[in-house]
Amino acid sequence: MKITIERGALLKSLNHVQSVVERRNTIPILSNVLMRAGQGQLSLTATDLDIEVVEATTADIGQEGGTTASAHTLYDIVRKLPDGAQVEITDGEDGKLTLQAGRSRFALQALPQEDFPAMSAGDLPHRFEMPAEALGRLIDKTRFAISTEETRYYLNGIYLHMVEDGAPMLRAVATDGHRLAQADFPLPDGAAGMPGVIVPRKTVLELQKLVEEEEGIVRIGVSDTKIRFEFGGVVLTSKLIDGTFPDYTRVIPEGNDKDMEVDGKKFAEAVDRVSTISTERSRAVKLNMEEGRLILTVTNPDSGSATEELGVAYSSDALEIGFNARYLLDIAGQLDGDKAVFSLADSGSPTVIRDVDDESALYVLMPMRV
Amino acid sequence: MNKVRRLSEGTINRIAAGEVVERPASAVKELVENAIDAGSGQIDIVVVSGGRDLIRVSDDGCGMSPEDLLTAVERHATSKLKQDETGREDLHDIDTLGFRGEALPSIGAVARLSITTRDAAADTASKLTVEGGTLGSVEPAAGPEGTRIEVRDLFFATPARLKFLKSEGAETQAVSDVVKRLAMAHETVGFSLTSGDRNLLRLPPAQGDLFEARLSRLSGIMGNDFAANALRVDAEREGVRLTGYAGLPTFNRGTAQYQYLFVNGRPVRDKLLTGAVRGAYMDFLARNRHPVVALFLEIDPALVDVNVHPAKTEVRFRDAGLVRGLIVGALRQALAEAGHRASTTVAETALGAIQAEFPGSAQGGAAGSPAGSGWQDGARDWVPSSSALQAHASAQMPHQQAPQADWGSGFGTSARVEPENIQSQALEARPLGVARGQLHETYVVAQTADGIVIVDQHAAHERLVYERMKEAIAANGLTRQMLLIPEVVELEGDAADRLARRAEDLAELGFVLEKFGEGAVVVRETPALLGKLNVTGLVRDLADDLTELDEALSLKERLEDVCSTIACHGSVRAGRRLTAEEMNALLREMEATPHSGQCNHGRPTYVELKLADIERLFGRR
Numbered sequence: 001m002k003i004t005i006e007r008g009a010l011l012k013s014l015n016h017v018q019s020v021v022e023r024r025n026t027i028p029i030l031s032n033v034l035m036r037a038g039q040g041q042l043s044l045t046a047t048d049l050d051i052e053v054v055e056a057t058t059a060d061i062g063q064e065g066g067t068t069a070s071a072h073t074l075y076d077i078v079r080k081l082p083d084g085a086q087v088e089i090t091d092g093e094d095g096k097l098t099l100q101a102g103r104s105r106f107a108l109q110a111l112p113q114e115d116f117p118a119m120s121a122g123d124l125p126h127r128f129e130m131p132a133e134a135l136g137r138l139i140d141k142t143r144f145a146i147s148t149e150e151t152r153y154y155l156n157g158i159y160l161h162m163v164e165d166g167a168p169m170l171r172a173v174a175t176d177g178h179r180l181a182q183a184d185f186p187l188p189d190g191a192a193g194m195p196g197v198i199v200p201r202k203t204v205l206e207l208q209k210l211v212e213e214e215e216g217i218v219r220i221g222v223s224d225t226k227i228r229f230e231f232g233g234v235v236l237t238s239k240l241i242d243g244t245f246p247d248y249t250r251v252i253p254e255g256n257d258k259d260m261e262v263d264g265k266k267f268a269e270a271v272d273r274v275s276t277i278s279t280e281r282s283r284a285v286k287l288n289m290e291e292g293r294l295i296l297t298v299t300n301p302d303s304g305s306a307t308e309e310l311g312v313a314y315s316s317d318a319l320e321i322g323f324n325a326r327y328l329l330d331i332a333g334q335l336d337g338d339k340a341v342f343s344l345a346d347s348g349s350p351t352v353i354r355d356v357d358d359e360s361a362l363y364v365l366m367p368m369r370v
Numbered sequence: 371m372n373k374v375r376r377l378s379e380g381t382i383n384r385i386a387a388g389e390v391v392e393r394p395a396s397a398v399k400e401l402v403e404n405a406i407d408a409g410s411g412q413i414d415i416v417v418v419s420g421g422r423d424l425i426r427v428s429d430d431g432c433g434m435s436p437e438d439l440l441t442a443v444e445r446h447a448t449s450k451l452k453q454d455e456t457g458r459e460d461l462h463d464i465d466t467l468g469f470r471g472e473a474l475p476s477i478g479a480v481a482r483l484s485i486t487t488r489d490a491a492a493d494t495a496s497k498l499t500v501e502g503g504t505l506g507s508v509e510p511a512a513g514p515e516g517t518r519i520e521v522r523d524l525f526f527a528t529p530a531r532l533k534f535l536k537s538e539g540a541e542t543q544a545v546s547d548v549v550k551r552l553a554m555a556h557e558t559v560g561f562s563l564t565s566g567d568r569n570l571l572r573l574p575p576a577q578g579d580l581f582e583a584r585l586s587r588l589s590g591i592m593g594n595d596f597a598a599n600a601l602r603v604d605a606e607r608e609g610v611r612l613t614g615y616a617g618l619p620t621f622n623r624g625t626a627q628y629q630y631l632f633v634n635g636r637p638v639r640d641k642l643l644t645g646a647v648r649g650a651y652m653d654f655l656a657r658n659r660h661p662v663v664a665l666f667l668e669i670d671p672a673l674v675d676v677n678v679h680p681a682k683t684e685v686r687f688r689d690a691g692l693v694r695g696l697i698v699g700a701l702r703q704a705l706a707e708a709g710h711r712a713s714t715t716v717a718e719t720a721l722g723a724i725q726a727e728f729p730g731s732a733q734g735g736a737a738g739s740p741a742g743s744g745w746q747d748g749a750r751d752w753v754p755s756s757s758a759l760q761a762h763a764s765a766q767m768p769h770q771q772a773p774q775a776d777w778g779s780g781f782g783t784s785a786r787v788e789p790e791n792i793q794s795q796a797l798e799a800r801p802l803g804v805a806r807g808q809l810h811e812t813y814v815v816a817q818t819a820d821g822i823v824i825v826d827q828h829a830a831h832e833r834l835v836y837e838r839m840k841e842a843i844a845a846n847g848l849t850r851q852m853l854l855i856p857e858v859v860e861l862e863g864d865a866a867d868r869l870a871r872r873a874e875d876l877a878e879l880g881f882v883l884e885k886f887g888e889g890a891v892v893v894r895e896t897p898a899l900l901g902k903l904n905v906t907g908l909v910r911d912l913a914d915d916l917t918e919l920d921e922a923l924s925l926k927e928r929l930e931d932v933c934s935t936i937a938c939h940g941s942v943r944a945g946r947r948l949t950a951e952e953m954n955a956l957l958r959e960m961e962a963t964p965h966s967g968q969c970n971h972g973r974p975t976y977v978e979l980k981l982a983d984i985e986r987l988f989g990r991r
Contacts, residue, residue, distance in 0.1 A: 151906045152857070176902055177855045251854050284849050284898065301842040324851060324898060350854055366854040368898055 001065030003037045005057070007078060007085040007101065010042075013055045014075045016234060017046035020053050020206060021071040029068060034116040035089070036066035045116070046071055051203050051238045052119040053210075066113040067091040074099070077106055121228050121237045124221030128190035130170070132214040132231055138172040139208045141183035141361045144330045146201050147176035154243030158204050160227075161196030161245075162187055173248050179327050180248060180364040181334070194222050198241035203227075210234055252364050253350050256343035258316035260289055261356065264335030266310060271332060274298045274306040275325035284368045285325045289344075290318040298325070321347040322370040331363045380479070380503045383445060384528060387476035393535060394421025394524055395544035397481075400473035401519050402552050405429035407450060407466045408517065411575060412560040415549055420541030420565075422524055422532075430516040433489035436496040436508045443483075443500050445475040467636055479503040480531070481524040487517040502527035546570050550591050551637035554630060554664055557587035580613070588615060588664050592628065595621065596662060601708050603665060605700035608692060610669045612700050617662035618708060619654035620968045628662040633674060635666075638685045645919025646694045650701035652923065653836070653930045656971035665697065694920060706964040802961055802976070805953035812944040814953045821980040823957075828944045830960055830975040836937035837963050848880035848929075850895040857893045857905045858886050865913035866891050872922060876912070879925050883909070897925075899932050934970045 017033055025031045034045040042059035045052065077099060078087065085101040092098055097110040139158065147155035159173045168187035173180065199207075207229060211218065214231045221228040228237045275283055278300035288295040294312045299305040321344065331353055332340075339356040347367060354362040377385075391397045398421060405413045408431025418424040434442060441447045448471035477483050478500030488495035495513030499506040525532040535541060542565050553561045553573055563571035573590050576583035581602060589597035600615035614632075631643040643665070651661045675686040687693045802825070803818030814825040861869070869876070870885040880897030893905050911924035942948070948956070960966040960975070968974055985991045 147902065149902045149904055151904045175855060177853050177857065178851055178902070180854055246855055248855075301846055302838070322849070348852065364854060366852045369850040369852065369895065 001035070001037050001067055002062030002088070002090045003035075003042055003059045004062065004086055004088045005042060005059040007081050007083065007087050009057050009059070010087055011075075011078045013042075013044050013057045013233075014071070014078055016055050016210060017044045017053045018071040018075045019209070020046045020048055020051050020202075022048050023072070029111050029115050029117070031070050031072070032068035032111055032116070033071035033074060034066065034068045034113055036113065037061045038064045047117060047119055048202075049117060049119070050200065051206060051236065053206065054235045054237075056233045062090075065091065067097055067110045068113055068116050069097045069108040069110045073108060119237055121221070121226050122223060124223045124226065124228055126191065126194040126222040127219065128188040128194075129217050129219050130185065130188045132211050132216060132218045134185050135218050135220075135229075136208065136211040138170075138183045138185055139204055139211070141334055142172045142174040142181040143204055143208065144334070145174040145176055145179050145181040145363075146204065147174075148201070149176065152177065154198060154241060154245055157198040157200045157241045159196060159198050159245040159248070162191060162194060168192065173245070175246075175248060175251075175364075178324070178366055179331070180251060181331075182248075182252070182362050182364075184360040191220075195224055196245065197222060197224075197227060198243060198245055199227060200238065200241050203236070203238040207236060210236065251350060252362070253343075253345060253352060256345045256349070256352055258289075258319060258344040259314070260294065260342040260344065261313035261339055262294060262310060262342065263338055264332060264340035264355070265338075267340065268329060268332030268335070270296050270308045270310055271325060271328045274308050275329075277303055277306040278325075283325045284322045284370045285328055286320060286322045286370060288318070288320050289314050289316075291315060319344060319347065321351070322368045323351075323365060324368055327365055331365060334361070334363065383475055383479035383503055386445065386472060387479040388528070388531070390472050390476040391480060391524075392531075393544060394425060394541050395548045397421065397425055397477050397521055397524060398427070398545045399548045399552070400477065401425065401427040401521075402549060403467035404473060404519075405431055405517065406552065406556055406559060408432045410516065410559060413562075415545075415561070415563045417542065417545050417563075417565050420535075420538040421521075421545050422535060422538070422541065423522065425521040425524065425545075426518065428516065428518040430514070433492075433515055433517050434485075434487045434496075435489050435492060438489075439485060439487060439496055439498050439508055442485075443474045443478050443498065443505065446471045447475075474500075477521055477524075478505075480527045482522040482526065484520045484522075485517065486511050486513045486519075488513050488515050490515060542570075551630060551632075554584075554588060554591055555632040555635045555637055555666070557583045584613070584664075584666070585615060592662065592664075600662075601704040603663075603700045603704045605696060605703065607696045607699075610667065610673075610692060610696055612665060612667055612696050614663065614665040616665070616701050616704050618967070619651060619661060619705070619965075619972050620974045622655055622659040622661055622972045624659065626660040629660065630664040632664075632666045633676070633685050634668060634671060636676060636685070637683070639683050640685060641918060642687070642690055642694055642920055643697065645915075645921035645923070646697035647701065648919065648923060649921045649926070650698045650705070652926055653840075653934075653970055654705070654965060654968055654972055657927070659972045663701070667693065669693075690920065708965075708967070800957070800961060802957040805950060805957060808948055808953060811947050814948065814956065816953070816957055818978070820982075821978055821984070823976050823978045825957065825960070825976040826944075826974075827942055827946070827948065827953075827956065829969040829973065830956060830966065831941040832934075832937050833966050833969055833975055834956075834959055834963055835941045836934055836970060837965060839933050839937060843933075848878075849898040850880045850882065851898045852895045853893065858890055859893065859906050859909040860890045861910070861913055862889070865889075865917065868916045869909070869913055872916060876922060876925065879922070879929065881908075881912075881925055897929060900928060903928075930970070937970075 014033070021031060021033070030048060036043045036045075037059065038061065040058060040061060041056045042061075043054060043056040045054045047053075081087065081101045081104065088100045090098045091110055095110055097108045099106040099108065142158050146157060150156070155175060155177065157174070161171055163169045163171050163184075169184040170187050170191055171182060171184050173182045175181070211231070216231060219230040225240055225242070226237060227240055228235065271285055274296045275285060275298055277298045283298060283300070286297040288297065289312070292311065292314060294310045294314065296308045296310070297305065335353075335355055337355040337357045341354060341356050343352040348369070350364050350366050352362055352364055390400065394417065398415060398417070402413060402415065405427055408429060410429035410431035412430050414428045416424065416426040438449070450466040474483070474485070479502065482502070483500040484497065486495050486497045495511045496508050497511035498508050525535070545565075546563060549561060549563050549571060553559070553571070557576040560575040561571060561573045562569070571591075573587065576587045576590075578586070581604075585597055585600065588600070596615070596617065599618045599621035601618065603612060603614045603616050605612045626644055626647075629643060629647055631638055631640060647661060647663055655661065669687075673688045675688075678684045678686055799819055801818065802823050803816040805814055805816045807815050808827075809815060812827060814827050816823040816825065866885055866889050869883060869891050873883060876883060880895070880899070881893070882895035883891045883893045886892035891909060893909060896903060896905060908924060908928070912922050915921060915923045966975060982991065
């Protein structure tokens with residue numbers, strides 16, 4: 001194999017694929033990126049056996065072929081090369097890969113491309129397309145609520161499925177058992193009949209990075225065990241979490257009758273300010289609602305207390321409720337519109353939070369007992 | 371198919387003997403208990419080859435008449451169970467150690483037993499021998515008032531049992547353990563234990579009031595260190611009284627073996643004690659360190675069942691929760707009263723380390739050099755001034771840790787307090803004294819009225835912050851995060867019931883659960899302090915704790931782990947230079963804070979060296 005490629009193009013592609021590669025591996029070749037040259041293109045592949053990212057980019061092919069070398073080393077080298085440098089990569093007879101740019105020359109230990117594990121997506125019976133931006137939104141709105149706790153593995157991802165009450169929707173849901181986030185997008189053609197799938201956390205994070213830069217259309221293929229996203233020159237294939245997502249609809253309360261309307265941005269700022277008083281991670285913000293106003297309080301026996309009052313639209317009975325400040329901030333960060341509405345029942349029941357103008361996303365938060 | 375038939379008397383006795391007498395130590399236990407029940411003032415025990423060849427127990431108790439003697443070796447014969455008018459024995463009202471009437475016949479069934487006894491009414495003693503279950507006849511013999519029992523060739527009648535005996539040393543150790551336990555519980559009785567020609571234990575009857583006598587007996591058994599580091603425990607709740615002594619947290623051991631519980635004078639091993647002690651000492655000791663305690667529980671015999679096991683080492687309390695609460699409460703109380711006290715062994719270890727560094731400094735200093743005598747003469751009327759003492763103390767310490775040059779520069783940059791104002795005089799009278807300087811920006815050196823104190827500033831401050839957090843939690847309660855999706859945890863056996871029964875205690879710790887059908891619990895709220903946690907794992911750990919120790923330790927331990935991490939980050943680190951005011955404030959706060967003598971892992975936060983100790987180092991004493 002022998003190729004020449006501009007440093008910027010190589011860096012971009014390497015950047016996309018290398019983050020899939022784990023820092024430490026028991027199987028050495030998993031630290032490597034697979035490079036294949038052919039038909040005017042250089043294709044880079046990285047995998048951790050659960051996710052595979054393939055990206056193709058145009059390159060000047062001197063000789064077709066393929067090899068593998070350490071993804072992180074390669075990325076670090078290319079990153080440090082000067083802008084606009086032409087990078088020449090050759091695989092030698094001696095099991096080494098040579099990278100040359102300007103006067104720099106690197107010889108890296110290579111492993112044969114035949115040993116690189118290939119991930120077969122198998123048959124992906126459900127295929128549909130949606131704008132990259134819409135996919136990005138589904139992820140953005142729900143990602144923060146994904147659980148990191150390993151015993152309930154089925155919560156370690158975003159549950160992507162279709163709902164059909166009313167207009168058919170493609171819905172993303174994530175929860176960690178304390179709060180829940182849900183976002184909808186009108187069901188794309190071809191998605192009808194797709195199974196509900198749980199996309200793992202790591203895939204979600206990788207996908208989010210890749211989709212951010214993309215403006216076009218994402219083609220999605222789903223089977224019971226795999227999901228594949230294709231856009232630009234990138235193909236991301238991932239295994240799905242083999243588990244049953246809990247029946248989340250049961251925890252979204254329907255009968256919450258006390259509505260409070262508040263400016264989401266101001267609310268977030270106020271929560272942020274009052275929670276300064278306590279540095280504990282379990283800090284609780286107390287919300288006191290009465291006619292027309294909301295009082296936020298944080299008390300820390302060590303350092304004092306903080307109070308802030310906000311004007312809100314609230315006309316039900318007075319209510320006091322406590323929330324974890326971190327969780328409130330996470331949710332407040334997702335409210336884009338001017339007005340957010342909190343639907344409450346009492347101080348021991350879940351609260352629903354959503355944008356007034358945006359019916360397509362909602363958050364459920366469980367209070368604390370203070 | 372064989373016919374069902376009754377076993378012969380001899381076989382029955384041998385089977386019963388297997389339960390009561392499983393090794394020499396259990397024979398010793400039965401015999402010594404008999405001697406104690408006989409009201410003896412002195413009990414002498416002799417064993418040869420770990421008790422296999424000979425066990426001899428002599429007492430000066432009430433003895434037996436020749437008629438009683440014959441009955442005594444029959445199975446289920448005892449003088450100890452009271453009969454009511456209708457002739458029924460009450461197994462729930464037991465105030466003696468023995469009552470089953472099994473010891474002598476059991477021993478007689480498996481060994482060559484000889485009993486020589488004389489009661490107050492008789493002129494001569496009587497002697498009876500039993501060999502492998504064969505009864506001899508009662509013969510007159512010479513002997514003082516009391517009973518002497520000899521057991522020779524134990525297990526000669528059951529060779530299989532003989533094969534399972536451990537080494538001579540191990541069996542002797544077991545005998546000694548048994549005797550020690552009984553001796554602890556009966557401080558007014560003198561004990562001696564001889565193995566072959568070695569004297570293992572010699573304990574005169576202890577004098578003084580209950581606590582004094584107990585303490586002197588306990589230190590006779592556990593060593594004098596225990597007396598110096600023990601806290602008095604005395605508590606009563608609903609007619610149950612707990613007395614005894616508990617070791618300071620810094621006086622800890624690597625095993626839980628040195629935890630003794632006595633119920634109405636009967637040594638017992640009970641998981642309840644282990645759990646309660648671990649609970650009480652929890653945030654003072656690392657998980658693998660164990661405190662030393664000896665606790666005596668006095669309880670209405672009707673409220674405790676000692677007839678659980680032939681060896682009577684296990685007991686059942688009618689209200690285990692009350693007893694557990696009493697133990698935990700009393701220990702916590704004793705520890706809180708100890709305030710900042712750290713164990714004396716800490717200072718001894720420190721001195722030991724210094725002395726090891728300068729071999730012969732204790733005794734050889736004066737005689738070693740010709741100038742020595744003159745120096746000592748001169749020193750006789752040299753009253754140590756505080757500054758000179760400080761110089762001595764600080765010059766001595768760094769030798770262990772750093773070369774002289776390094777120390778010199780370290781001291782130059784470290785803060786130093788000038789002992790000039792009058793206020794410092796007053797402070798010297800305080801237990802932790804007045805700060806004189808800081809060494810290596812890590813250790814605060816303070817002068818007290820009769821010595822010096824070296825404080826590890828990080829460990830000490832960490833403990834202070836930790837205690838403050840605990841106080842805040844106690845005052846405000848734990849905030850609980852309610853779960854949006856309650857977690858159902860399936861458990862084996864009756865673990866779910868056990869958890870549900872303790873639901874109230876758990877709720878206090880911020881963990882709300884309830885039973886969910888058969889064999890499962892549903893967790894609804896968790897302590898916010900723990901953030902997102904592995905609920906299933908915690909519930910299982912808790913269930914195991916309750917099974918094993920009857921105490922929900924895992925949860926407390928996790929909460930404390932989090933608190934101590936926060937405390938660690940929120941406290942003054944080693945390497946921070948402190949001003950005089952800061953150092954003195956630290957000392958004052960340590961004095962005012964309970965449990966400030968050790969860090970969360972039972973390491974001391976300060977070391978106190980008495981002037982006398984320091985003078986010894988310099989050969990002045």
